Amino acid sequence: MNNIKDLNIEKEILPLFDYSLNMFSRNKIFDILEKPLQSTTDIIHRQNILKGFSENKNVLKDYSYTVLYLNEVHFFLNDDKIEDLSKKKLKYKLFASKQEKTRYTSKLNQLVLFFHRLESKYFTRLKLEAFPKEYASNIKQILQFLSNFELHKFEFIIREKGLKDKHVIELIEKINALKRKELIRPFWEAFFLFESYLSISIGITKNDFSFPIFTDSIIKLRDFYHPLLENPVKNNLETNSNVIVLNGPNMSGKSTFLKAVGLCIYFGHLGIGTPASKAEIPFFDYFSIEINRRDDILNGYSHFMTEVMNLKGVIEQVNSGKKCFAIFDELFSGTNVEDGFEICKTTIKGLSKFNKSYFFISTHIQELKSISNGKIENYYIDCELIENMPTFTYQLKKGWSDIKVGQILFEKEGLNKLLD
Numbered sequence: 001m002n003n004i005k006d007l008n009i010e011k012e013i014l015p016l017f018d019y020s021l022n023m024f025s026r027n028k029i030f031d032i033l034e035k036p037l038q039s040t041t042d043i044i045h046r047q048n049i050l051k052g053f054s055e056n057k058n059v060l061k062d063y064s065y066t067v068l069y070l071n072e073v074h075f076f077l078n079d080d081k082i083e084d085l086s087k088k089k090l091k092y093k094l095f096a097s098k099q100e101k102t103r104y105t106s107k108l109n110q111l112v113l114f115f116h117r118l119e120s121k122y123f124t125r126l127k128l129e130a131f132p133k134e135y136a137s138n139i140k141q142i143l144q145f146l147s148n149f150e151l152h153k154f155e156f157i158i159r160e161k162g163l164k165d166k167h168v169i170e171l172i173e174k175i176n177a178l179k180r181k182e183l184i185r186p187f188w189e190a191f192f193l194f195e196s197y198l199s200i201s202i203g204i205t206k207n208d209f210s211f212p213i214f215t216d217s218i219i220k221l222r223d224f225y226h227p228l229l230e231n232p233v234k235n236n237l238e239t240n241s242n243v244i245v246l247n248g249p250n251m252s253g254k255s256t257f258l259k260a261v262g263l264c265i266y267f268g269h270l271g272i273g274t275p276a277s278k279a280e281i282p283f284f285d286y287f288s289i290e291i292n293r294r295d296d297i298l299n300g301y302s303h304f305m306t307e308v309m310n311l312k313g314v315i316e317q318v319n320s321g322k323k324c325f326a327i328f329d330e331l332f333s334g335t336n337v338e339d340g341f342e343i344c345k346t347t348i349k350g351l352s353k354f355n356k357s358y359f360f361i362s363t364h365i366q367e368l369k370s371i372s373n374g375k376i377e378n379y380y381i382d383c384e385l386i387e388n389m390p391t392f393t394y395q396l397k398k399g400w401s402d403i404k405v406g407q408i409l410f411e412k413e414g415l416n417k418l419l420d
Helices: 009-017 023-034 040-055 067-077 089-095 098-125 133-147 151-160 165-180 184-207 254-270 303-319 337-351 366-370 405-412 415-419
Strands: 213-215 219-224 235-239 243-247 278-282 286-290 324-328 358-362 376-386 389-398
Touching (some): 009 023, 040 133, 040 184, 040 254, 067 098, 067 184, 098 165, 133 184, 151 165, 165 184, 235 254, 254 286, 254 324, 254 358, 254 389, 286 303, 389 405, 405 415
Parallel strands (some): 213 278, 243 358, 243 376
Antiparallel strands (some): 376 389
């Protein structure tokens, strides 16, 4: 199982793509965001589905309906208490209570008007050739389901005269026929998946995300950024070294940078757009993203032990043949500096041997700048000193930062004098 809790998918990521109208589609979106796809073929297929929605944006730009109708129709079609009126037509016409007839008429009015709006305003106007053939067939199944209700005919009847007993009986027969063929649940599955893709495509367009290209062994991100920031600083990264050691002073933006990289790689594997103008990334089949982790109270682990167990889990995945993408924020900061240096050195050198996986590691341990080989690269988030005060640019640069912001801020707050 992927270790992606620190992405905060429900609270932070879902709102980027959630333009849904109901909880069913929202749950579908969440499910999509939680499950990276298993191959580049699946990823490209989903990319092409979402591109199809983009090509149909003129049809779908005002996609809407009365949510109450959706909820009522969904409940009604899934209700096991719909009677088979075909065997008691006369009894229904003569003896059914006014309350029962009113209930059926009201529910069927909602069903016809809701489905007619979907069919006439949206689904029949879609350019199906814009979608991959396999997904276009799913949309055709939705259209086929809707066509069972002869919606144009019954919408006219409702508008002109209202449904009579014979119309109610006919529509109930259609519903029960669909129930016997077990077509109702698949319709809702296809419909809510359609809406989830529509919602995600809106998010991609509004955020100006781009679809990545998959390569064998290079990460190349152009103008990438953290999509939750109001005015994010954009950075570029191009590397085929599989261990990136990120350094820089406190508050320089290391965790934000790691989150931005993590989102680019992770979003790419969902088949959705990435927060970058251009992205080329390898395919990974395991993700571990640890950012700002603390003690694991539930398992009785300290901060340090949590880091140890996480690292062990990643290495076990690599050794099992997985291509891993892992982020370790402030690796082994939960132990003393001497211990931290020694085990970080061992970790960095060891991870560099797994050349089909990528590891991003941030650190404050200055001594690690001497740990280097052809598969290890050092980067830092820039900080400039202006009149002896730190100014954070949040720009990525290659190399190592020697600025000690802690001492400067300590002095600025007058703590040296207070403690003298």
